[in-house]
Every structure is written in C-alpha cells, then in structure tokens.
Amino acid sequence: MFWVYTAIVVSIAAFGIAAYLYRWVKNQPKGSETAEEIAMLIRRGANTFLSREYRILAVFASIIAVIIFIFLPELVWKSSNVLLNLRMAFAFLFGAFLSALAGKIGIDIATIANVKSAVAAKKSIVPSFAIAFKGGAVMGMAVVGASLFGAGILYITTRDPNTVLSFSFGASTLALFAKAGGGIYTKTADISADLVGKVELGIPEDDPRNPAVIADNVGDNVGDVAGMGADLFDSNIASIAAAMVIGLVIGEQNLVFSYATLGLLASILGVLFISLGKHKNPGKALNTGTYITTGIFAVLTAVASIIFNYSFRIWGATMVGLVVGVIIGITSDYFTADNKKPVAEVARASHTGPAFTIISGLCYGLLSCFPALLGIGVSALTAYKLCEPLGDGYAMFGISMAAIGMLSVVGMIISNDAFGPIVDNARGLVEMAGMGDDALTVTDELDAAGNTAKAITKGFAIGAAGLTVIALLGAYQEIVREATDMVIGFDIMNPLVFFGIMVGLAVPAVFAAMLMMGVDRNAQRMVEEIHRQFESIPGLKEGRPGARPEYEKCIDIATVGALKELIPAGLMAILVTLAVGFIGGIHAVGGFLAGNIMSGLFLALFMANAGGLWDNSKKYIESGAYGGKGSDAHKAAVIGDTVGDPCKDTAGPSLNTQITVVSLICSLAAVLFINYSLF
C-alpha cells in the first residue's frame, strides 16, 4: 500500500501548494474602485450561476445516488450486504462533491486573479503573467489533488475498484452538467453580447454599456474554468479507475497509484518552476512548462521502475500515451494557430464571402481529425503490443497505462487552461475600467497565448478521453468476465454489436445538436433582453454617465436558460444507454460504447478545431489582413466565429464528458444488463 499512502500525501501537498498560491495571488495589489466593482460583479455572477447549478445538480445527484443504492452492485433487496450498496451510493456522491468543490475553488481564484492580473498589467507583462498563471495553477493543483486524494481514500477504505468506478461516475455526472451547462451559458452570453454590441451597434467588445458584457465575462469562468476543470478531473479519475479494474486482476494496482502520484509530483514541480523568462513570450513559457513537466514525469517513472522493479514495457506504454498527448496538442495548435496555413487560408476564403469562410473551415476541421485519430490508434496498438509479452491481461493494462501517461501532466494542463479565462477577463477589466492602452497591449498578448493554450488543452482533453474510454471498454469487459466467467468480444459482425454501434454513432451527434440548439434558443431570449434595455434605459446607448445597464438580468437569463437546456441532452445520453443495455444486452452495449467513442471523438475533434480555426481567422483579419476590422472579409470571419463558438465551447468539449459518462454507466450497470436484458 506504499504508493496509495504516498498518493494521499502528495495530493495533500498539492492542496498545500494551492493554498499557498491562493494566498499569494490574493495579496497582490488592489485595483481602482471601478475595476474592483466590475470584478465584484463578475465574481457575484459566477457564484450565482454556480450556486444555482449546484443546487439543481444536488437534487439530480441525490436521485442518482438513490438509484445506485437500489440497484448497484446488486438489487438491494437481494443483496447479502446492504453496506455495499450504501458504499456505492456514497462514492458517487463523494465524486460529485469533490468535482464541485474543485470547480468552486477554481472559480473563486479565477475571479480574484483576473483583476489582480489586470492591475499588474499596468506595470509590465511579467507580474501580470505570474498572477494569471499562479491563479490557474491553484485550479490545476486542486483538481488533480482532489482526484488522487479521493481515489486513494476510497481504495484504502474499501479495496474495491467498483467503488472507485462509482466515485468516477459521480465526478463524470457532475462534469457532464458543468461542462454542458457552462458551455451553454458562456456561448449564450458571448453570442448575444457580440450580436447586439459589435454587429448591430458597432461598439467594442467589453464595452461597459452592453448589458451582456458582465455575463460574457462570467461565462468565460463558468465555461472554461469550472467546466474544463470538471472535465479533466473526470478523465483523470476515470483513467485511474479503469487502470485499477484491469490492474487488480494481474496484481498491478500499485503501479497505477505510483504513476499517477508521480504525474502529480511532476506537475507540482513544473508549476513551481514556470516563469516568463528573458524572452517574455507567454505562449512559449506555457509550452515550456508542459515540456518540463513531461520530462520530469518520464525521469521519475523511469527511476521508480528501476527501484521498484517495474517492467520497462509498461513504462514504455505510459510514455507512448504521454507523447501522443503532446502530439495531439501540437496538431490542434497547427490547425488553429494564426501563424500556420489553415488560419491564413480561412482568412483568405473570407475575402470571397462568408460561405467560403464556413466551407473552408469545415474542410480543415475534417482534415484535422486525421492526425489525432491516427495518434490514438497507433498509441493503443503500440501500448498493447509492448505489454502483451508480459502475460495474460497485460496488453489491455498497457492501454490503460497509456491513458494514465497521457493524463499524467494534467495538473500542468489545467493550470495552462485556467490561465486562459483569467487573462481574458483581465483584458475585459482593463477595457471596462479604462486602465489605459499599455495595459491593454499586455493583456492582449496574454489573451492570445491563453487562446492557444485553450486550443491545445481541448485537443489534449479529447485525446485523453479517447484513450480513457478504450481503457474503460477494457474495464467493462473485465467486469463482465468476473460476473459471467466469460470473455466477451465485441465483434463487429455480431449483429447485436453492430446494432449497438449504429445507435452509439448517433448519440453524440444528437447530444451536440441538442446543446447547440439550446444555445441558440437561449441567445434569442438574451438578445431580446438586451434590446429591451437599450430601448428602455435612457442614455444607455449614448453612454451618458450614470446610465447603467441591468447586468444582473442578463446573467439571470443565461443562468436559468443554461440549466433548462442542459437537462434534456444529458438525460437523452443516459437513457439511450440504458435502453440499449436492457434491450440488446452486453454485446449491444459493447458496440454502443464503441460507436459512441468513434463518433464522439470525431465530432469533438472536428468541432474544437474548426471552432478554434474560425476564431483565430477572425483575429488574423482583425490584426490587419484583408482590410482588417470592418472590411467585408472581417464580417465574413465574424460569421465564421459565431458558428464556431457553440461548436468549440459548448458541444465539442461536452462530448468528451458525454463519452466518459456513458462508458462508466455501462461498466457500473454491466451486471444488470447481463441479468435483465431482452436479447
């Protein structure tokens, strides 16, 4: 149990670091009264959203917990030990709670760091970067610390990987709704603010006259900080849970905790070493941090393998995952960075009109799936073949360790990702509080770096989800084997599997469409409200001093609408999964998972990359190409960006979580499917 205890110690250390960084950020100089007041509005808006969301999710999670108690691991009235059922329900709630807590901590620090970073930007880029990065690191440390801590505690107290699966399911369920809800919120606010502000009235982004501007800044936090954190929290736990289920059979569960712990340690070291350096290039600093963490992790695990006599084949499989994660990140970067061909080409196409903005973006989005899918395929194959000679059960374990490898640097990745919305907010605050052009230049530069980091994180999160769910498929197979003593395959030629695949293929598409339609409906409500305010509040349009928009109303619409729209989509995914399981049985479920993974990965990659591409093409034109701001090319690019927004910030990133949730449900309910299915 050495590594399990070490895991708990290191995760407590991560909490310590997070607390230290939190205090450090909090003690940075205050801003002007206006700046602090706006920051307070954003903080309050974010907290309003969070507390409403958590209240609804608490009800929802309680219902699921009761269902789990009744049905898992066995029907409670047939159960020999009711405590087992209680344990499963508790683990679920524990996972949901920790994920929610990490989200809350993230939002808290992000809405403090944003104004501190804005204030520091008046001095220079160095402190401004440091504050934003350290703010992000609080989130990174909290998320990874909480996930490892939870998994460790549960394993020590129960020694049952099933409870870890249930814990993971709790985290996933919360992530599904945090991601989808946050995603709908953020794009509702963003699209409506842009449509009325930039397009109709021609006022700048982040203009304080716009009633939706605070909601927009709130959205960055609830979408990217809380949402993305919950997503990676969830992937991280799911990869650990899957590796444990598979690893226990061959007695390698310690290795899982060992590598996961060393990954967190590497992230802690990486986070502490990062600084802007001499070159003062924020994007480079973030990337360097990732590379350093990767290097530390490789060395630490190699040393551990020598000391503890772990097989170097497993180490190799882990490295394969790590390297492919980085490659997928770099691919996302290629397709979305403004110094690469795709962005330039889409900008050029915009010159011909909006239809060509869309077509060219669609084409590059489709192309961008190839390297990532190939990477996932090659890494699974390599990890499998590397570990196959170690004996029965090791091949699949290799794949699960590749997922662990890919997620090992997740602490660093989340830190980079949370950096994005903090500097985005800082930029907004600089503009809204009129802090001057120098500060704006600094925050613009940080914002661009943040955008790239966000794009890389998305690619990374999708890759991680991909490998994790394959490992979960392995875990599912293992659970069925334990229950029935039968190794089931998922042969495509088995018509039940094929049937499952077809349904599984369609679910992510329907899920994505429902979310995007939700954004659309919600944005329409909000646009109406903005129009109403501009018409009914005297002097608002002209910017007369004292004419203040009712920011809260917009925040309210975004909040209520997001929560209303996310439930049907989430329920659809869960109910279809159960329907396939109870109709088609375990083989159909295997196919369903496979189909779901395939189209889910595909759509997530496509949407994230096409969306990022459109966004940056717009920025590329804004920087002066093809007539710059206000030109026809710019108008076309804005249309592209608006289309890309719900793709990249609502549907795309929610798909990872949808896949993971569905995979976990299948693993948990496998025994029920075996006993009570129609076929």
Place this chain on the structure above:
Amino acid sequence: MFWVYTAIVVSIAAFGIAAYLYRWVKNQPKGSETAEEIAMLIRRGANTFLSREYRILAVFASIIAVIIFIFLPELVWKSSNVLLNLRMAFAFLFGAFLSALAGKIGIDIATIANVKSAVAAKKSIVPSFAIAFKGGAVMGMAVVGASLFGAGILYITTRDPNTVLSFSFGASTLALFAKAGGGIYTKTADISADLVGKVELGIPEDDPRNPAVIADNVGDNVGDVAGMGADLFDSNIASIAAAMVIGLVIGEQNLVFSYATLGLLASILGVLFISLGKHKNPGKALNTGTYITTGIFAVLTAVASIIFNYSFRIWGATMVGLVVGVIIGITSDYFTADNKKPVAEVARASHTGPAFTIISGLCYGLLSCFPALLGIGVSALTAYKLCEPLGDGYAMFGISMAAIGMLSVVGMIISNDAFGPIVDNARGLVEMAGMGDDALTVTDELDAAGNTAKAITKGFAIGAAGLTVIALLGAYQEIVREATDMVIGFDIMNPLVFFGIMVGLAVPAVFAAMLMMGVDRNAQRMVEEIHRQFESIPGLKEGRPGARPEYEKCIDIATVGALKELIPAGLMAILVTLAVGFIGGIHAVGGFLAGNIMSGLFLALFMANAGGLWDNSKKYIESGAYGGKGSDAHKAAVIGDTVGDPCKDTAGPSLNTQITVVSLICSLAAVLFINYSLF
C-alpha cells in the same frame, strides 16, 4: 441456372423498354430555334465533359486492370492458370465499361428530354411530366438492365463470384470518379454562376448573359444523371456480388438472381404504370410509383418463394431491407421538405443572420443521422435474427438479402432521380429561351418535385450503400475463411482492429474535405473567368443583343478542374486502404472497413440532409417568408445554400461510392493481405 437465364432475359427486356422510351421521347415536338440551340450547347457541354472524363478514366482503368492481372487472384508468376488473372482483369474492365455506357445513355436522353419537356410545358404539366419521367426511366432501365446483365453473363461464363467482385470493383471505380468528378463539376459551375450572377450582379438564375449558365445546366446532368446513376449501378452490383459470395457457400446463389430479377421486373412494371393522374401532383406521382413498385416486388417474391419453395425467413429479411430503405427516404424527406419543421426553423433562424442559418442547419443535419443509422442497425439485426435459424451462414446471408431488398426498387429510384435534373434543365431552358410565364410555372412545380425526389434518392442511396458494405464485410470474412480456413472476427478490443477503425474513421472525412476544397479552388478559377468575360465582352452586362458570352470557356474550366481535383482524393482513399492492409493485415482491414463505413455513413447522411435543408430553406424564403427574395433573411439563406451545395452534391454523395470502392478492394486483395502484411 433458371434464374440466371431469366435475369439475362429480363435485363434484355429492360434494354428494350429503354430503347422504346428513348424513341418516344425523341419523337416529341421540337422547340424554337433558340431553345434548340441552347439545348445543343448543354448537350455538347455534357458530352465534352463525359468524353474527357472517360478518356482519363480509360487510362486509369487500364492501369488498374494491369495491376489486377498481375496480382489477382494470385501473383501472375505463381499462378497455375494465367487465364484466371486475365479473367479478373477483363471483368474489371467490363464493369467499368458498362457503368460508363449507362452514364452515357443517361446523359444522352437527359439532354434530349430537357428541351422536349420544356416545350411541352407550354401546353400543360401532363405531357411535360410524362416526357421528363420517361427520360429518367431510360436511365433507370439502362442502369439496372446493364448491371444484372453483366453479373448474369459473368456468372454463366465463369461460375466464379470473384469475377463478379472484380466486375463490381470496375463499376465502383468508375462510379467513384464519375461521382466525385461530376460533383466537383456541377458545384463549381453552380457556385460561380450564383456568386457572380445572383449575388454580385443581381441577375436571375439561368440568365443567358451569365457565361457560367450553360456550365451550370451541364453540371446538373453530369452530377445527378451520370453520377447518381453510376453510384446506384455500383451499389446494385456490389449487393449482388456480396450476396453471391455469401450465398454460394450455402448454395443459395439462385435466390440472389431470382430476387434481383424480380426487383428489375417490378421496376419495369412500376415505370410503365406511372402517370400524373387526376390530382396533377408530380411529387405524389413519383412517390406513388415507388410504392407501387415496392408492392409488386413484395408480391412477386412472395409468389416465387411459394413456387420455388424458398424460405419465408429470407423473404422477410429482404422485406426488412425494402421497408427500411423507404423509411430512410421518408426521413430525408422530413428533414428537407419545405412543409416540415426543420426547413421552417432554418428559415426562421436566417432571419437572425447567416451564422444562425448555419448553426441551425448543422444541428438538424446532425439530428437527421439518428433515424437512418437506427434503421440500418435495426434492419441488419432483424435480417440476421430472422435467418439465423436456417443454419450456418444464413444469418449473414440474410443481411446481404436485406441489401438486395433495399436495392430491388433501384430501377424506379433512378428513374425518379434522373427526373430531377431533366426538369431542372427544362426550367432553365424555359427561362433562357423566354418561353413565357405559364411554362415557367409548370417547370417550377416539376423542379420542386424533382428536388424532393433527389433528396429521397440520396437518403436511399446512402442506406443501400450502408447495408451493402455490411454484406461486403461478410463477403470479406468469407473470402478470408476460404483462403485460411479461419473464421476471423473483427473484435473492437483487438488492437489491430481498433487501429484500423481509427484510420478508417478518418478517411471519409479527409476524402470529403479534399473534394470540397477542390470545388472551392475550381470555383475561384471560374469566378475569375466570369469576371473577365463581363469586363472584356462589350455589351454583355447590359444584355445588348448579339453580345454572347463564351460559354465554352466556362465549361472548359469546370471540366479540366474537376478532373484535376478528383484524382488525388480517389487515390488517397485507395492508397490508405492498401497501406492499412499491408501494414496491419486482415484484422486491421476489418476494423478499417468498419470505421470507414461508420464515419462514411454518418458524414454522407449529415451532408446530404443539411445541404438539402439549406437549399429548401432558401426556396422557402424565396416563396415569400421572412421578407422573401432580397431580404436579409434571404441573403442569409443564400449563404447557407452555398455552404450546403458542395456538401450535398459533391462530398456527401461521393462518400457512398468511396465506402463501396474501399470495401471491394479489401475483398479482392484479402489474400494478398494475408500473405504479405507486416503484422
């Protein structure tokens, strides 16, 4: 061999009917000199494209034939009988030739029927409909007759289903290029004509001043007549070939010919009975034709099953395919018809701006995949379970018979489909030759019915391709079993299969992107040429009499460009398939096929339906909603339509063929993969 001979007799009868209808159409009254002159331009343009395309494809097909001769069924220098290799190469060329011939006949009659139908429209809708439909039926009869004839002749002379596979591969290869080339051509012309004509200059569609207008009308023929005909020719043969490979093992090859023959017979009867009837509703008449054919087929096969003592389980499987084909068609209709919710919703969204046109279209496109995928999954499962009790090998045979069932009414479907471009052309001729408003009303009505028929055909073609390739996967498995005496499965958990799946998933996306980028590049060349003509030809813009645009130049650009752009995409699909086979071996290929089918079906459905939806939303607004023509909503809808065009007419429909080609290559090269793969 009774049914094989009957198949040949019935297919000769189909040729006879085609010849009779051809003469009947040709003997209809001539038009005015202007009308005949424009029709001649279209005919010449289409023939120019076809002869250039066929010349290039002849070279390409010869190269492949030589490769087949060298490698298949065994390496020629190791072969015990060189005649076998020669036979394979010949069958390939025969398939390509027959497909090309059917395309040529279709183009010929379509470019005669268009002007006849336009002339008749001056009288009334009844003769105009009759001419257009009978023109389409020539194509329908020729295609189905040729495919059954070829398969029958080859089977009688060789008794080797492998040669039928090679024959099918010839047809597919030609279809791949006809579809992709025609698709690029038609959208190049359409987009450029619209962009400069409608958008920049504000002149009507089909205005004779527009230098691209003839190319646009040519495009309808080469894309929809020759392309779609080749596609369904190919699916039809592939389904027969797959059923034969699987059926021979269990001695049911006669049944395959029996059902295919009765399908053709039902189509002949359906075609002869169709007429506009009392209600004078062309859309209803086309649908009634399909339903009647379906009914006749069901009765004929039931009677045959009684007489020849065929199992009614197999009949049931066939019916399942037939019914699902119709359901998929109806689904396509729901998502694209202008009296249903999706079109109205997208039109409403256009009111808010082009970004919402695109987003809402994307959403409905994604949703539209669900019923079709579910239908394919359910039909495969039902057909399998129905036939499983009949014994070993029957389950998979059931699926292949479901594909035969779905394709049984293909003669009728092609007739309906070819009706579309004929009336589209007729409408153009009425406008260009100034035949008056009454004729325009008639052809507008026929055109709308043609558009719906086209949308249904696309859904149908995709469904048929879906079931056919599953049957081909079964054929592939059977071929591997014969070669190695080993029943291979395609278990998703096998990492080679998984690797194959990941690569297979990406290929259709890359293929679609390459084609759409080809359209984009080609359209840009053409727009330049149109600009040049408007600037350099005096009086053209003002419509001064005698100022005639150089139509041929535009036809030339579209032709050369389409041929240049289609080769890389086609080669990519073929080479990646071979790479996966020679690297990963037969298991990887199985996964590759599965992945390829999944994302191919998904993308094809999405693109066809979203494209149709955008097109009809534009028409919906043009009919007066949200401000009608010229309103902001209309401008937004035009952007949606432009985005949808290459989706629905270039990439989407080419994907079926891409899937089939790749499946056939794998079946043919299976033995090579077994002997010479890396893994």
